Amino acid sequence: MKRVAVHFAAALAVAGVVASTGAFAQDFPGSKPVQAVVPFAAGGPTDKVSRELVAIMSKHLGTTIVIENLGGAGGTIGAKKVVQAKNDGYTILIHHIGMSTAPALYRNLGFDPLKDFEMVGEIADVPMVMVGNKNLPPATFKELLPYVKANASKLSLANAGIGSASHLCGLLFQSAIQTELTTVPYKGTAPALTDVLGGQVNLMCDQTTNIAGQLKAGALKPYAAMQQRRVEAFKDIPTAAEQGLPGVEVKIWHAMYAPKGTPKPVIDKLSAALQKSVTDPTFRAKMAELGAEAVPAQRATPDSLRVFLGSEIDKWTPVIKKAGVYAD
Ligand code: ASP
Numbered sequence: 001m002k003r004v005a006v007h008f009a010a011a012l013a014v015a016g017v018v019a020s021t022g023a024f025a026q027d028f029p030g031s032k033p034v035q036a037v038v039p040f041a042a043g044g045p046t047d048k049v050s051r052e053l054v055a056i057m058s059k060h061l062g063t064t065i066v067i068e069n070l071g072g073a074g075g076t077i078g079a080k081k082v083v084q085a086k087n088d089g090y091t092i093l094i095h096h097i098g099m100s101t102a103p104a105l106y107r108n109l110g111f112d113p114l115k116d117f118e119m120v121g122e123i124a125d126v127p128m129v130m131v132g133n134k135n136l137p138p139a140t141f142k143e144l145l146p147y148v149k150a151n152a153s154k155l156s157l158a159n160a161g162i163g164s165a166s167h168l169c170g171l172l173f174q175s176a177i178q179t180e181l182t183t184v185p186y187k188g189t190a191p192a193l194t195d196v197l198g199g200q201v202n203l204m205c206d207q208t209t210n211i212a213g214q215l216k217a218g219a220l221k222p223y224a225a226m227q228q229r230r231v232e233a234f235k236d237i238p239t240a241a242e243q244g245l246p247g248v249e250v251k252i253w254h255a256m257y258a259p260k261g262t263p264k265p266v267i268d269k270l271s272a273a274l275q276k277s278v279t280d281p282t283f284r285a286k287m288a289e290l291g292a293e294a295v296p297a298q299r300a301t302p303d304s305l306r307v308f309l310g311s312e313i314d315k316w317t318p319v320i321k322k323a324g325v326y327a328d
Pocket residue numbers: 040041044045046047096098159160163164165166167187188189190
């Protein structure tokens with residue numbers, strides 16, 4: 001009798017939880033704000049994409065999305081915070097390509113990008129450009145290559161920490177020219193850019209979303225577009241391949257995640273709002289202005305992101321293993 005009662009009580013409790021989760025998911029988001037963790041410094045490329053996005057997505061979701069910048073360790077500190085957050089939809093993560101390089105770079109990462117998150121969808125693709133302080137002697141990338149080789153011990157290369165986009169791009173660059181430079185890690189390329197402009201660091205491979213203003217103002221030396229084709233918004237910058245260094249290509253992508261176990265109706269609402277945002281003409285125009293491209297709606301979905309993230313992990317893991325770099 002006692003056992004039956006206990007089972008009955010347990011069943012009631014489970015039913016209650018299910019009912020309240022269902023009801024809760026239906027009510028999501030209500031008027032409660034959603035916190036979006038951006039795992040890099042404020043004012044940087046990931047932050048810029050994120051701020052433009054949440055300004056529009058708040059409208060489509062029906063509640064305010066507030067950004068928390070939590071930089072360091074190439075974005076893994078912020079990502080870890082979201083893994084441990086309550087899976088109710090009120091904490092989400094906006095991260096970039098670093099989500100796919102971290103498993104190879106960090107032997108003790110402490111989370112699995114594919115297993116410990118619910119996917120919401122992709123946001124935008126962002127090109128990278130190798131830039132230098134204005135007073136660096138080489139005028140072009142072609143001239144920069146022998147200059148870097150001859151002055152390697154004196155030159156420094158900024159990045160946003162191991163596993164960041166700037167780190168990955170710098171890594172491929174150094175490995176392609178078989179020359180090691182002193183690398184200087186920051187919490188994001190926003191603070192790194194200040195030092196490149198000030199001449200404390202010489203070079204950086206950065207996303208156009210961070211440097212569009214400085215490129216237009218001629219405040220940096222724009223050495224090369226680190227992708228196959230020239231960047232639409234900066235057609236006058238030749239690619240690395242055009243200037244004698246083929247194969248150094250890094251296209252950055254941003255995406256949105258939620259902690260594992262976030263209810264599906266909540267993910268569906270987040271993804272629907274994301275799809276409306278990436279197709280919103282204001283967001284698309286903002287991205288284009290920064291040299292980036294908002295993804296089409298079909299890429300702003302959980303299924304598409306899951307497949308894409310898996311393919312990016314498969315693409316970058318052997319490259320990083322071959323380069324023999326670890327963050328820990
Ligand atoms: N995404 C980083 C930032 O926002 C930059 C990087 O990954 O290189 O600063």
